[in-house]
Amino acid sequence: MRWTEKYRPKYFKDVIGNGNAKKEIEGWLNNWKNNQVEKPLLLIGPAGTGKTTMAHIIANEFGDSFELNASDERTYQSLLNTAGISSDTYSLFEKGHKLIILDEVDGIDGKKDKGGTRAIGKIIKEAKHPMIMMANDFYSKRLTSIKPKCIVVKLTKVHTNSINALLKKIAINEGIEADSDSIKALAKNSNGDMRFAINTLQATSQSSKTFTMDDLNETSQKDNRSTIFDGIRTVLKSKNLKRVKESLYLDGDPTVVLEYISENIPNEYKKKNEIKKAYKMVSEADYYFSLARTTQNYTYWRYASDFMGIGVALAKDEKYKKFTKLTGPKAFTYIGHTKGKRTLRDNIAEKISEKLHVSKSEAISSFPYFQIMFENDELAWEISDFLSLDDDEIKRFRKKKIPKKGMTKMEKIKAENNFKEPDQSNNLVNSLDNNLKINKIKTSNKTKTTNKKESKSVKEEDKNKKTKGQTSLFNF
């Protein structure tokens, strides 16, 4: 049996850490027990902080529960069919409430799980049952519409000491010989992730019944960021060739290490000439990495490593005696955070590119003009109709919605035009002669109903025909 399951707390009192969150959840649970309907609970926290544990404890209290997680397909319909049905039907056997658990709601895939967030919104609105959702990323875009409808409970990383204590307990319980230093190191390395800590302990010691520092070093570390940060700190703090070189013996892609180093240069170095020198070295390192890649000659790597290591280290005039908070590459997180925005941008660009015969990059560079044109309600409607933009895409160009009044007016005009204009989709037979025929039939239909407008509409038809002869060439 997996120890993570074996030692999973069964009651709130056994859960380690997150005291405040625990209280909040208990309150929520008690209200339900008193038949007081509560908003759904949204548990947000990094992996291994106890979200699933909390959910299972709550599920036990309710007796009946229903669970979906990221591995299930979560398109709009399937969500409604499964979670949706269970949310408004009562259990046959028990009179109590039925708990709905949706795990990893921020992992809903934009494409594969089309409409997933919308379905969740609908279920929240209609559900008569208690509901718990779990997510990792508090800032995930997919949560923006869900968060306000829920009681949000943030779970924080479990403190190293708490992990340490639990690991010790498990070791004793399982009869494992372990020295306290290596347990402490494991607790620290797991970076607040309880599940990882327990899994590692089990993987390394279950058969041997011992746990030492060597065991710890052999297993891959949960997050080599901590070691990357150690390396960078040495590069920025030291001027000693040997120490710097050793600190950069890191697993993983050296170009990523370069990203970490360049990110933190201005955090540590404060003089202009230091930043200049250091970044010159970064540029050299990057250049030699790229040479290695393009020529497939990886001896270039050794030069690159020295440039980004001792090169950057020697760029400082003197060692700084201060504590510097190091950060991960912001460009990476920025790329992650802006994914939705960039997808939106690319979708619009694609539409413009198709209709206006330009490349996508050209289309993106013309966005500012569209932004100006979209301030005009009528033109905004025309252009979004011409490009078939959806509501989100329109929002990219103007904050306000296009007023309904103008829209219905424009839609009417368009509908009339459509009625007059022959269908262009079957362009194989769409020669001008055919146009004339269709137009005549339509005109005769019209004359039956509105005699008065006859002469006027015929004139209009003629006009249309003329412009049509030109405009039909536009559309492809």
Add this chain to the structure above:
Amino acid sequence: MNGPWVEKYRPQKLDDIVGQQHVTERLKHYVGSKDGMPNLMFTGSAGVGKTTTALALVKLAIGEYWRQNFLELNASDERGIGIVRDRIKGFSRLKPVGAPFKIVFLDEVDSMTKDAQSALRREMEMYTKTVVFILSCNYSSKIIDPIQSRCAIFRFTPIKGSNIIKRLKFIADSEGVEYEDSAIESIVYFAEGDMRKAINILQSTASIGDKIKNSSIYEVISKAKPQDVSKMIIKALSGDFMGSREILRQIMIMQGTSGEDLINQIYQDIMKRAMDEKMAPEIYIDLIEAIANTDFRIREGANPRIQLESLLAKFL
């Protein structure tokens, strides 16, 4: 059809195309000629009518069924030669229906790598009898020789100011929008021979008022022009490296501007600064050396963002 005027007023016939008579007259001879049409290459800067000419020529040469016998691709959008090849192959394999031949229009060929161009050359050879290729690019120097030698090359010149004025006035009149003559002249000045840009400015200005006024042109230009590059450079020159680096990332990631484009914009900005005597020549030439070096490295395949960050550090 309404919507963007750049599309609404795109000339449909070769004769209507403004300012490229030397090209359009020669092209007309190919239509209906016994020898058929050779592969063509259109070169010239943005907004001078390459795509418009290609579309007009296609309609004229293929006639009624041009939609079925025409494929338009933009090389800069298609990731990798694989897609271009698959689509070109899929299109070219079938015989033309109701037309003497098919036409493939491949835009921005100069954004293709050399390898991709070599692959394209094979495709051009395979279907010589049934498919005519029209390639378009900004600089023919970026096209490999074997492709150039297989094409008749047509150079599009920047459109003359007087021709742009005529066209803009025609559009404004057709739309029933009033304008100040000075406003039209300002547009021509800012458009730098790019008709698409000129029409975009015209429509943007028309959309914010009843009349196209000279004063609103400046409003539109300042809104539409990416100010960020300037801001980024000023921040770096004044010593705020972090701030400058932040703007760089926004430009590259959010606006999706490529490293090469950014290098161009930085170069233009620095040059203007020096020409306006806001920068000493000694500093200027130092920065140019740094820009040249960065440009070279990016083209060689280095990471554009890291190289540009380093360039900004040199501005400190």
